[in-house]
Amino acid sequence: MRIILLGPAGSGKGTQGELIERHYGFPRISTGDLLRLEVQKGTELGKTVAEVMKSGQLVADELVLRVVKNRINDPDCRAGYVLDGYPRTLNQALLLEKIDDDRPEIVLEIKISEEAVMERLAGRRVCPGCGAVYNINNSKAISGGRCPACGAGLTVRNDDRPEVIKERFRIYRETIGPLLEHYSRKKVLFQVDGQRTVEEVFGSIRSILDDRMARRQEESRRP
Ligand code: AMP
Numbered sequence: 536m537r538i539i540l541l542g543p544a545g546s547g548k549g550t551q552g553e554l555i556e557r558h559y560g561f562p563r564i565s566t567g568d569l570l571r572l573e574v575q576k577g578t579e580l581g582k583t584v585a586e587v588m589k590s591g592q593l594v595a596d597e598l599v600l601r602v603v604k605n606r607i608n609d610p611d612c613r614a615g616y617v618l619d620g621y622p623r624t625l626n627q628a629l630l631l632e633k634i635d636d637d638r639p640e641i642v643l644e645i646k647i648s649e650e651a652v653m654e655r656l657a658g659r660r661v662c663p664g665c666g667a668v669y670n671i672n673n674s675k676a677i678s679g680g681r682c683p684a685c686g687a688g689l690t691v692r693n694d695d696r697p698e699v700i701k702e703r704f705r706i707y708r709e710t711i712g713p714l715l716e717h718y719s720r721k722k723v724l725f726q727v728d729g730q731r732t733v734e735e736v737f738g739s740i741r742s743i744l745d746d747r748m749a750r751r752q753e754e755s756r757r758p
Pocket of ligand 1: 570589599627694
């Protein structure tokens with residue numbers, strides 16, 4: 536099973552991806568996290584992509600494909616995985632289908648307005664210590680600016696500045712159309728309203744996933 540989360544930055548893909556991982560046991564793969572790790576470690580790839588990421592532009596397809604390919608070949612991905620932030624273009628979707636072709640797919644598009652994204656991302660804080668993500672708009676626990684989980688000082692992601700958030704949203708709108716058409720043609724695309732509470736959004740996602748998985752099981756039992 537391959538679950539693909541589509542939606543602009545700030546739509547909640549990361550949060551929902553983690554909930555899916557916890558509930559269904561499929562690991563969440565965030566290409567943004569994998570690339571940020573390369574930057575942090577100072578690898579050749581990290582050095583190549585750092586500036587592009589800082590500006591909110593997309594990293595070249597062949598570079599992102601490399602990190603995706605490495606990760607989905609890990610043994611914990613055998614039964615399935617959740618992709619958060621990949622594919623972002625039609626070409627990336629086609630490349631993915633080439634390297635891991637006969638997996639059943641469910642694609643969830645989390646819909647949200649630009650205004651809501653601006654508000655959410657302006658409040659996003661990340662922990663450089665343990666990687667936890669918080670939002671100052673809905674978490675009193677982080678008012679001291681420290682991570683409640685590990686105590687490290689929280690920071691703002693360098694691509695969460697308002698002008699970069701706008702640019703990322705613009706790029707999303709510009710590139711998502713062909714991707715949605717592709718998955719809609721494959722009849723694997725489902726839409727979810729992202730402007731509700733985390734629990735409400737996950738409730739919708741769960742009913743879609745449970746329904747699709749039950750159907751698949753039934754189909755596979757048919758003679
Ligand atoms: P994210 O954490 O998903 O918001 O990604 C952060 C940044 O990583 C993006 O703004 C891009 O620069 C880069 N990135 C992540 N995933 C991809 C992808 N599938 N294709 C191209 N660039 C990506």
